[in-house]
Amino acid sequence: MHGSSDVSLQLTDIAVHYGAVRALDGVSLGISQGEAVAVLGPNGAGKSTVLKAIMGLAPVVAGEVHWRGRRLEAETHEIVREGICFVPQGRRVFTHLSIEENLEMGCLYLGDESEKRRRLESVLDLFPILYDKRRDLASQMSGGQQQMLAIGRGLMGAPDLLLLDEPTLGLAPIVVGEVFAKVREISNRVDTTIMIVEHNIKGVLEIVDRAYVLDKGRIVHEGTPESIRETNILTDVFLGRIQPDEEGGGRTDGA
Amino acid sequence: MSHLAQAIRELGDSGPLRRMPRANLERIATVLVLGWAVGFMLWQGAGFTITLTTIFAIWAILAVSLNLVVGFTGLLSVGHIGFFGIGAYTMAILASDASYDRLRTESIPTPDWPFFAALPVCIAIAGLVALGVGVVFNRFRDDIFVLVSFGFAIIAFSFFLNLRELTRGAFGIHEIPRPAFGSWVLDGEIEFLIFALICLALVVLICWLIVTSSFGRVLTAIREDEEAIAVFGYRVTHFKLAVWVLSAMMAGLAGALLASWTSFIDPNSFILLESMLLIAIVILGGLATIWGSLLGAMAFVLLEEGMRFLPFLPPEFVGQARQVVLGVLLVLLMLFRPQGLVGRYKL
Numbered sequence: 290m291h292g293s294s295d296v297s298l299q300l301t302d303i304a305v306h307y308g309a310v311r312a313l314d315g316v317s318l319g320i321s322q323g324e325a326v327a328v329l330g331p332n333g334a335g336k337s338t339v340l341k342a343i344m345g346l347a348p349v350v351a352g353e354v355h356w357r358g359r360r361l362e363a364e365t366h367e368i369v370r371e372g373i374c375f376v377p378q379g380r381r382v383f384t385h386l387s388i389e390e391n392l393e394m395g396c397l398y399l400g401d402e403s404e405k406r407r408r409l410e411s412v413l414d415l416f417p418i419l420y421d422k423r424r425d426l427a428s429q430m431s432g433g434q435q436q437m438l439a440i441g442r443g444l445m446g447a448p449d450l451l452l453l454d455e456p457t458l459g460l461a462p463i464v465v466g467e468v469f470a471k472v473r474e475i476s477n478r479v480d481t482t483i484m485i486v487e488h489n490i491k492g493v494l495e496i497v498d499r500a501y502v503l504d505k506g507r508i509v510h511e512g513t514p515e516s517i518r519e520t521n522i523l524t525d526v527f528l529g530r531i532q533p534d535e536e537g538g539g540r541t542d543g544a
Numbered sequence: 545m546s547h548l549a550q551a552i553r554e555l556g557d558s559g560p561l562r563r564m565p566r567a568n569l570e571r572i573a574t575v576l577v578l579g580w581a582v583g584f585m586l587w588q589g590a591g592f593t594i595t596l597t598t599i600f601a602i603w604a605i606l607a608v609s610l611n612l613v614v615g616f617t618g619l620l621s622v623g624h625i626g627f628f629g630i631g632a633y634t635m636a637i638l639a640s641d642a643s644y645d646r647l648r649t650e651s652i653p654t655p656d657w658p659f660f661a662a663l664p665v666c667i668a669i670a671g672l673v674a675l676g677v678g679v680v681f682n683r684f685r686d687d688i689f690v691l692v693s694f695g696f697a698i699i700a701f702s703f704f705l706n707l708r709e710l711t712r713g714a715f716g717i718h719e720i721p722r723p724a725f726g727s728w729v730l731d732g733e734i735e736f737l738i739f740a741l742i743c744l745a746l747v748v749l750i751c752w753l754i755v756t757s758s759f760g761r762v763l764t765a766i767r768e769d770e771e772a773i774a775v776f777g778y779r780v781t782h783f784k785l786a787v788w789v790l791s792a793m794m795a796g797l798a799g800a801l802l803a804s805w806t807s808f809i810d811p812n813s814f815i816l817l818e819s820m821l822l823i824a825i826v827i828l829g830g831l832a833t834i835w836g837s838l839l840g841a842m843a844f845v846l847l848e849e850g851m852r853f854l855p856f857l858p859p860e861f862v863g864q865a866r867q868v869v870l871g872v873l874l875v876l877l878m879l880f881r882p883q884g885l886v887g888r889y890k891l
Contacts, residue, residue: 346774365774365775365777368777369775369777374775375775377772381769381771383768383772383773385768385889386764386765394761394776395776397758397761397762397776397778398777442776446776
């Protein structure tokens with residue numbers, strides 16, 4: 290468990306079951322204000338489910354989520370208003386809306402038009418490529434541009450915590466680098482806390498402060514990027530060498 | 545035969561109609577339908593023109609309101625005719641002439657309300673029923689939603705037919721009054737037409753305000769990806785329920801107009817087939833376009849009424865032929881222009 294005193298999000302013994310499938314089984318993790326944290330692991334480890342559990346989109350059967358010291362039990366629309374935004378896997382931009390309209394969807398519930406305009410300008414400033422094409426339909430953009438749009442749309446909610454689910458999925462290697470650079474920039478420039486689920490381990494370890502390694506619904510390692518690179522934990526997890534024990538799942542700390 | 549099927553498939557996949565830009569086709573369709581309407585009306589004279597345009601106004605209210613649900617929000621409802629019937633029956637029950645009913649053996653009490661007192665109740669009851677039904681339907685999506693809306697249309701028809709104490713069943717309800725402002729009754733066809741067109745204009749205005757607002761943008765987003773919009777803090781079920789109720793209220797208005805215009809209704813006006821024709825109009829005009837629904841309704845009315853004048857078609861077969869032609873038209877549209885005449889989306 291993350292032991293810092295300024296923890297802004299804390300998951301304690303979270304269990305998510307889809308019928309007989311135990312997607313998460315006693316997951317505990319924490320993230321501090323301003324941190325960028327990655328959740329790594331092979332397919333089916335439960336990485337995306339962690340984000341969905343935070344957002345109220347997965348059936349949590351046990352455990353607690355605390356956000357800024359308060360227990361988070363709300364529905365998704367209330368969680369968004371608490372300052373947490375989720376950018377789902379697969380970009381999922383609205384192709385029949387323009388780029389500007391897509392961005393506005395990120396905070397359409399705001400009554401304050403001037404605040405909406407301010408956020409729009411701020412996001413377009415962060416993503417110049419979106420500014421140039423803001424009147425175009427989202428369907429006319431490349432995959433990488435759509436991913437930028439998806440992240441930008443998430444930022445329109447001015448989140449304190451941004452949850453990114455596989456933001457580089459299906460993108461060309463050169464675009465992957467651009468997306469990671471932008472995530473790093475958001476973390477530094479906008480001071481948004483970021484939790485990122487990612488398959489591209491090499492790339493993501495370059496931009497995060499810490500990482501959790503997940504296997505079969507349990508956290509098996511927690512540490513800094515350096516500590517993860519020094520161990521064989523990822524190789525073991527991806528080759529199926531880890532056998533989580535009954536208590537604690539064989540979790541190791543490398544912080 | 546396989547060559548023919550192959551040729552049709554290729555024509556459908558890459559045909560000029562499918563590839564034609566929306567703006568071009570919109571212009572062509574508008575000129576063709578309006579030209580057809582003007583020609584037909586000049587040929588048939590003023591009296592027929594007034595009748596035809598009144599039918600158009602009622603169907604257009606139905607089509608535009610259904611397009612809010614089917615086209616803009618992506619909920620393929622085949623139960624819209626139920627709300628149309630609720631509006632019509634509410635008007636008939638509240639406003640039909642009580643003295644006329646006393647002459648009937650199966651007499652039912654009627655409050656004998658004036659048209660404008662009954663009209664808001666027609667709209668409100670259609671909305672209330674939609675609210676109750678919508679709370680349940682909100683749990684369903686895609687194919688299941690189609691099936692449950694189908695079930696609603698059947699249930700509504702069964703009520704109209706079997707709740708005889710209220711609806712007089714298959715006998716229908718007579719002597720439904722026309723709108724009246726004090727002593728000025730809109731008895732004349734031209735007066736009623738103007739009133740119906742004002743109602744249509746109001747419905748179009750409301751729909752336009754909805755679809756161009758941020759509410760409308762959320763509907764478009766729901767149509768595209770309901771789950772994606774939910775993670776941005778939108779309560780999708782509330783938006784779907786709101787548009788469903790609004791659309792039903794407009795259908796209730798159309799039903800009230802029909803009842804008043806024809807002065808008689810029976811359950812046959814609200815059978816499931818009418819719902820399918822309505823869907824055909826919306827698809828013909830195009831999904832998620834108000835102008836398309838107006839064009840689709842006009843084309844439908846012209847086709848329906850125009851078939852009466854085909855010399856080789858006996859009058860008793862006009863009804864059936866209408867269904868066949870619309871069925872064939874629907875198949876051709878799916879093959880060559882699945883987004884309809886001026887639609888933004890495919891079904």
